[in-house]
Amino acid sequence: MFLGHYGVALGLKRAEPKVSLGTLFVAVQLADLLWGVFLLLGWEHVRVLPDDNPLLRLQFYDYPISHGLVAALAWGAAAAAVYYSWPTRDTTRHWQAAALVGVAVASHWPIDLLVHLPDLPLLGNDSPKLGLGLWRHLWVSVALELCMLAAGAAVYVRGRSRRSPVRPVRLAIVLVTLVAVYLGSLWGPPPPSAAVIAASDIVFLLLMGFLAAWADRRASPAELAASGR
Numbered sequence: 001m002f003l004g005h006y007g008v009a010l011g012l013k014r015a016e017p018k019v020s021l022g023t024l025f026v027a028v029q030l031a032d033l034l035w036g037v038f039l040l041l042g043w044e045h046v047r048v049l050p051d052d053n054p055l056l057r058l059q060f061y062d063y064p065i066s067h068g069l070v071a072a073l074a075w076g077a078a079a080a081a082v083y084y085s086w087p088t089r090d091t092t093r094h095w096q097a098a099a100l101v102g103v104a105v106a107s108h109w110p111i112d113l114l115v116h117l118p119d120l121p122l123l124g125n126d127s128p129k130l131g132l133g134l135w136r137h138l139w140v141s142v143a144l145e146l147c148m149l150a151a152g153a154a155v156y157v158r159g160r161s162r163r164s165p166v167r168p169v170r171l172a173i174v175l176v177t178l179v180a181v182y183l184g185s186l187w188g189p190p191p192p193s194a195a196v197i198a199a200s201d202i203v204f205l206l207l208m209g210f211l212a213a214w215a216d217r218r219a220s221p222a223e224l225a226a227s228g229r
């Protein structure tokens with residue numbers, strides 16, 4: 001899953017507006033970010049296979065540290081702890097905000113479960129592996145991804161407030177970038193190697209985090225004063 005994770009992030013943003021959308025963008029994709037790092041470290045492995053369906057070109061045969069169910073829960077707890085202990089002056093609803101970040105991280109697994117072939121382990125590589133396999137149906141997958149992103153964007157726009165406004169041009173840049181990269185990955189050339197996949201995965205996911213933080217900047221005192229008039 002790709003766009004669907006970002007739909008979740010956009011929706012969760014309105015459950016707790018004090019968490020930056022940039023933080024949530026990285027949180028929902030933390031599993032894929034770690035996967036990229038672990039591929040480069042040689043701790044996890046992927047195979048690139050020729051397949052007419054571009055969604056089935058990667059064979060995820062070894063990724064229990066980033067994509068196991070137990071790992072997802074552990075990474076969620078760790079991310080919540082890091083968020084909670086991060087130095088900040090704004091400590092209102094801090095527990096709730098940290099918990100939301102943990103939920104965002106852990107949400108990666110059940111969302112991936114919808115589309116992956118049965119390759120998501122419960123614990124290690126010898127444990128049962130799950131996946132509902134929607135990726136076998138290219139157009140169903142594309143429609144689901146787009147619907148989830150659109151639903152998240154709708155919640156995000158409707159939940160805006162004076163302190164947490166929508167910046168339409170910036171939001172459009174984020175959404176168009178996501179959709180363009182997603183469709184480009186489907187109809188572009190197959191990835192040349194696992195190392196290239198890992199490096200581009202890391203760079204792209206971090207870049208999207210920065211873009212989302214930029215798009216979601218809270219209202220400045222001057223903007224608040226202007227909107228209150």
Ligand SMILES: [Zn+2]
Binds near residue numbers: 001031032067112
């Ligand atoms: Zn994933």
